[in-house]
Amino acid sequence: MTETLTREATETADLVKTIFIAVAPGTVWEYLTKQAHIGKWYQPAHADLAPGSDYAMGKDGARTIWGHIMEWHPPQRLVTTFNVGPLEGRETTVTWDLVAVAGGTKVTMTHAGIVPEMAEECAILGHLDAGWDAHLASLRGLAS
Amino acid sequence: MNQTAEATFRALADPTRRAIVALLAERDLTIGAVAENFDMTRPAVKKHLTILEQGALIQVEAKGRERINRLNPQGLQAVTDWVAQIDLFWSRRLDTLKDIIERETKND
Incomplete structure (x- = not known):
């Protein structure tokens, strides 16, 4: 395992x-x-x-x-x-x-x-675990 | 990498497009409303939106004469699948490595 x-x-x-x-x-x-x-x-x-x-x-x-x-x-x-x-x-x-x-x-x-750095900046991997709500929150963080 | 994941990565590779994604995370916007936030022409913004659409990160909906741009929460699925594929590859290789070593050294 x-x-x-x-x-x-x-x-x-x-x-x-x-x-x-x-x-x-x-x-x-x-x-x-x-x-x-x-x-x-x-x-x-x-x-x-x-x-x-x-x-x-x-x-x-x-x-x-x-x-x-x-x-x-x-x-x-x-x-x-x-x-x-x-x-x-x-x-x-x-x-x-x-x-x-x-x-x-x-x-x-x-x-x-394995994931390009730019994608990391968009917190894509965060989305994998934290779900879409958290992902949106981090995107909002980018906007502010 | 599958084609959609590559398109999604390409879409995210540009700082303006990442900023557009961040804007659309707040609310759905017309092309004109997106363009107000950037020092660039409307056609230039439209080009970015097209690449985001190809990357499945946004959906464009025609509403009367307007075209509404909206974030597509499913768009990251291709990326998720890509990572899962590599995860599975290594799980299998490592399980095999362990099995082979332990089997072969037992007989020594």
């Missing part, structure tokens, strides 16, 4: 998901970065991920998901840019934070930039 941290997502317009996996962070890191493992849960990777390099994933050599490795701190933190066709060139970032906890690893995935 994954859990969406709704409050945080509303404030930052980032999608944040946390999951517990019953292995050490070093093992999770291998599954996030090694070509041999990535395809099992994500998309077939064209190569191992490596610090400072570009990456691409997709079946039969197709580039379905691609980006650049921005931060590389094994086995704690991995930050990548994330592009996918439907984003139409709008670049987003995906951050993985691995924290050792009793019996395993707390894995937090943060996907930032």
